[in-house]
Amino acid sequence: MSKKKDRAWYVCPQLADLLPRHYASDAAAARALKTEAKVVAKLRSGTPVARSSLRKILQRYANGHPLGSSVDDLMIDVRSR
Helix, strand or coil, X not given: CCCHHXXXXXXXXXXXXXXXXXXXXXXXXXXHHCCCHHHHHHHHHCCCXXXXXXXHHHHHHHHHCCCXXXXXXXXXXXXXX
16 A cells, blocks of 8 residues: 555745756756756745655755755645644
8 A cells, every 4th residue: 555645745945045046947956966857846836745855855955055954944844734
């Protein structure tokens, strides 16, 4: 049985402001962050993604650019319980 519906979905509102500072497009950001352009587009638009995906992207971003906060502080859980 799939547990996808039970997965925690997260957003990072600050990422929409951080990405354009260093990357010209979603494709460039996706290459630098080692993910797909559609995931970057989802994050920029505020669409929730899986926690593991967002954590990896934020950690890769933090390796090259300052975040100003810890990775965990930037991740917001959007589950409604």
